Amino acid sequence: MLTEQERARYNRQIMMPGWDEAGQEKLKNAKVMVAGAGGLGSPVLTYLAVAGIGKIRVVDCDVIELSNLNRQMLHPDSNIGKLKVESARERIEALNPDITVETVNTKITDGNVLDLVEDYLIVDAMDNLQARYCLNKASLERSLPLFHGAVYGLEGRVTTILPGETPCIRCLYKDVLPGTPPVVGVTPGVIGCIQATEVLKYILGMGKLLYNRLLIFDGLNTIFNKVKIKKDPNCDACGSSV
Ligand SMILES: [Zn+2]
Numbered sequence: 001m002l003t004e005q006e007r008a009r010y011n012r013q014i015m016m017p018g019w020d021e022a023g024q025e026k027l028k029n030a031k032v033m034v035a036g037a038g039g040l041g042s043p044v045l046t047y048l049a050v051a052g053i054g055k056i057r058v059v060d061c062d063v064i065e066l067s068n069l070n071r072q073m074l075h076p077d078s079n080i081g082k083l084k085v086e087s088a089r090e091r092i093e094a095l096n097p098d099i100t101v102e103t104v105n106t107k108i109t110d111g112n113v114l115d116l117v118e119d120y121l122i123v124d125a126m127d128n129l130q131a132r133y134c135l136n137k138a139s140l141e142r143s144l145p146l147f148h149g150a151v152y153g154l155e156g157r158v159t160t161i162l163p164g165e166t167p168c169i170r171c172l173y174k175d176v177l178p179g180t181p182p183v184v185g186v187t188p189g190v191i192g193c194i195q196a197t198e199v200l201k202y203i204l205g206m207g208k209l210l211y212n213r214l215l216i217f218d219g220l221n222t223i224f225n226k227v228k229i230k231k232d233p234n235c236d237a238c239g240s241s242v
Pocket residue numbers: 167168169170171172231232235236237238239
């Protein structure tokens with residue numbers, strides 16, 4: 001049962017056809033891990049928090065630097081030097097004190113990823129392929145959906161991975177891009193919002209998810225392209241030979 005306060009807080013989304021109080025209960029009982037409290041993590045965490053996801057786990061290993069602030073809008077200038085997970089917790093709890101925020105200040109590795117993920121839905125809000133491979137491993141081993149987003153300059157990509165049904169991260173990405181990529185803050189804003197939308201739809205069982213499709217946002221020309229993607233039968237992580 002929702003409390004009176006929850007009914008009031010979520011009133012406008014409960015009005016959505018197919019959402020209802022039962023849907024809001026599903027969000028309240030949901031557990032989501034957001035890997036990365038940076039450019040993508042900022043909008044993902046913000047919108048999952050205000051939507052009422054009951055338990056949000058934030059994993060990051062960095063402190064806030066001045067050069068982060070053009071895109072990582074969860075963090076105020078006054079928090080430079082603080083741990084990103086602590087700054088994220090402050091902001092999320094201020095936005096919605098009715099939810100539980102768990103923070104883990106650690107680098108995600110093959111060795112710890114299963115313990116970090118447990119049975120939480122996984123949002124890939126990372127900025128490097130090594131960490132994405134770790135999340136991919138947990139997603140495949142635990143059969144948990146992985147909500148992937150990536151940005152470069154004014155271009156972004158987003159897809160929803162369902163183990164066994166869709167390509168995995170290793171089917172999609174083989175090579176690490178060298179160097180530090182440019183990023184304009186609006187790009188993770190757009191992509192992170194779509195990732196959060198996918199998470200909500202998945203939990204609510206609403207609409208059509210971005211399965212087997214990569215949505216590519218070309219911000220320079222304001223174009224969204226949705227391209228079909230296929231499992232790689234020879235994929236090291238999910239291929240038929242594994
Ligand atoms: Zn694969």
